[in-house]
Amino acid sequence: MKRTTLILMALVVIFFALSWIFKAMAFKGVEEHYILQGFLVTLAAFLTLSIMSFLYKDNPFYKFAEHLFVGISAAFWMSMGFWSTIVGNLFPRLSEGMSNFFKVHYIPGDYNFFFYVPVILGILLLMRLSRNYGWISRWSLAFIVGTTAGLNFIRYLRSDFINQVSSTFVPLLVDWQGIGHFFSSLNLSASGQFIMMLANWVIFLGVMCGIIYFFFSKEHTGLFGRASRVGIWILMITFGASFGYTVMGRISLLVGRITFLFRDWLGLNI
Amino acid sequence: MKRQIPIFLVFVFGVFMVFQYFSPHEASEWIYKFLMDWIYIIGIFAMALGIWSLIHVSYDKIKHKRHDWGYSVVTLAALFTMMFFGITGFNENGEWGFYFMTQEGLTNPMFRNFFNHILVPIETTMFSLLAFFIASAAYRAFRARNVLATMLLVSALIVMLRFNPYFGDTFGFYMNKTAAWLLNVPNMAAKRAILIGIGLGMVGTALKVILGIERGYMGKG
Structure with a gap:
């Protein structure tokens, strides 16, 4: 890395460190966790300016924000999916033990053996990671592709074709x-x-x-x-x-x- | 075996989803509801597969010290930190442990803070950047060289300037009305023509997939 780049980065770090201190001081007495709040607002400003710096050209600050975004968003959607779909909808229908562990309400009447099928299909999907048995993952994929194709056939025929044509024939x-x-x-x-x-x-x-x-x-x-x-x-x-x-x-x-x-x-x- | 079974499964599930629409029988609706739930559950496993792929690619880049490998460290650090906050936190007794989703959703403070102060600023700024690129493209492309270009320019200007406060009440009112008419009438007509084309295209593609003509989803091997 060039010396000027290092100096520039150091200046940016010092600038935002100062911003953190000033923001924390501004939040003192207003927010309970004023140091954390000061850091978060400064971080958001840093990331906003880092993304905007792309208008000049691709640079390390933009790349940093971009890679940070990839990691955070992947984990965000995974966590949300895990809690809402697996814990929220699957466990209460499959296992009392797992429901109790994750503190979700288990309804005995909701137990359904058929919900083991998507779990098995999901595990089969993970077989893609295997070099020798990766082809088994196609079964799960076939389920998703077939179901979605059937759904899209009707959905698009109705909403994008029949409904649009009928709405065109106006008086x-x-x-x-x-x-x-x-x-x-x-x-x-x-x-x-x-x-x-x-x-x-x-x-x-x-x-x-x-x-x-x-x-x-x-x-x-x-x-x-x-x-x-x-x-x-x-x-x-x-x-x-x-x-x-x-x-x-x-x-x-x-x-x-x-x-x-x-x-x-x-x-x-x- | 490797290719025939998936083609058969696609055909069976595809045909079932088409026919269940025409058969409002209780059993058919029950299976339909099941299949819909299954898709979401399998989707989570697919997401896990994607995350594993991200970890694998990033780790590989770091291990072999490939170009810009340092940024992969950022990605992995962000991924694991956010996941950590996604599954752990303080419980109602103030003890650190597994964090459980409540009625209000994932209210873990750090998870929310990362969402509000990292995810949202980056996402909105990235989308807002497009305003600059569009302006730059418009400067180059928006020349009233012929009738078609002039129509494009005029309709874009009317829609963009409709909320301009400097136009005054009367002119601003008619500008707003014209923009609304442009969006609701000619815009809808052309979009409808495009949608009809998309609809037919999607139906054709779905048929090709169900009948096993389109097999790109299986990859090679």
């Missing part, structure tokens, strides 16, 4: 009482007849033209080509709107982190 003439009535009551209110009809037309034609754009088995020429052209317009508006929506979401997260740094860490009420 194109909303509350139609003749052309005279339509023009005499023309207004731009959201609940008005014109705007509702416009929305339904855009939805119906938008979906049709969007699908035509993605249909590559026929050359996009003539009327088909024009419909495909309208489809790409609708898609461009969508991509723009989705882009704007995503930006707003990310900016709000950034505002949250900046607020944390200025208010919670530096104590500046701006």
